Amino acid sequence: DADVTQTPRNRITKTGKRIMLECSQTKGHDRMYWYRQDPGLGLRLIYYSFDVKDINKGEISDGYSVSRQAQAKFSLSLESAIPNQTALYFCATSDLGEAANGELFFGEGSRLTVL
Amino acid sequence: GDSVTQMEGPVTLSEEAFLTINCTYTATGYPSLFWYVQYPGEGLQLLLKATKADDKGSNKGFEATYRKETTSFHLEKGSVQVSDSAVYFCALSNLVSGANSKLTFGKGITLSVRP
Numbered sequence: 127d128a129d130v131t132q133t134p135r136n137r138i139t140k141t142g143k144r145i146m147l148e149c150s151q152t153k154g155h156d157r158m159y160w161y162r163q164d165p166g167l168g169l170r171l172i173y174y175s176f177d178v179k180d181i182n183k184g185e186i187s188d189g190y191s192v193s194r195q196a197q198a199k200f201s202l203s204l205e206s207a208i209p210n211q212t213a214l215y216f217c218a219t220s221d222l223g224e225a226a227n228g229e230l231f232f233g234e235g236s237r238l239t240v241l
Numbered sequence: 242g243d244s245v246t247q248m249e250g251p252v253t254l255s256e257e258a259f260l261t262i263n264c265t266y267t268a269t270g271y272p273s274l275f276w277y278v279q280y281p282g283e284g285l286q287l288l289l290k291a292t293k294a295d296d297k298g299s300n301k302g303f304e305a306t307y308r309k310e311t312t313s314f315h316l317e318k319g320s321v322q323v324s325d326s327a328v329y330f331c332a333l334s335n336l337v338s339g340a341n342s343k344l345t346f347g348k349g350i351t352l353s354v355r356p
């Protein structure tokens with residue numbers, strides 16, 4: 127089983143719908159991140175959390191919200207999806223030592239299409 | 242803020258060709274530098290890293306040297322294989338507060354290797 131699991135892996139939805147992407151990890155890491163990947167734009171950070179009580183906005187947080195339900199769970203919500211939120215979304219984790227060394231562990235991605 | 246610039250892609254090479262992928266960065270302080278690789282259908286994984294100036298990271302035949310004087314971290318491989326076909330991301334890690342750091346990615350470059 128993967129250490130970082132994302133659900134769903136693929137989702138097609140319509141404009142205006144609420145969508146939640148979930149991430150769970152078995153690595154015991156405190157730090158969790160949500161990124162989106164767009165062709166030609168690379169990975170951009172949406173939100174990150176250094177522990178259960180800590181939530182921080184990334185560079186493109188508008189239109190998104192997150193919830194850190196437990197150390198192992200970090201969900202990303204789109205309250206009212208729009209077409210330009212069509213992208214590949216990645217969850218990642220790290221612990222203090224690995225974060226200081228920059229090593230993140232990524233899930234396999236959730237492909238979201240908003241029609 | 243911190244930024245990473247990668248050469249434009251995609252790159253197509255024949256098997257056993259020499260590979261160079263350029264990466265330059267802008268950052269305050271003393272960032273750590275990384276190359277991540279994304280194979281088709283998978284999440285990103287760390288390929289190699291360097292944490293201080295003049296360090297050389299290496300893995301799977303790939304190498305990159307942290308050059309502070311030119312703010313560069315170019316990825317090289319002497320003889321590429323078809324299995325190296327993937328998207329390659331240059332990234333840097335810098336402190337954001339206390340002991341917490343954040344990763345900034347370049348846009349990525351797609352490498353295709355022909356048999």
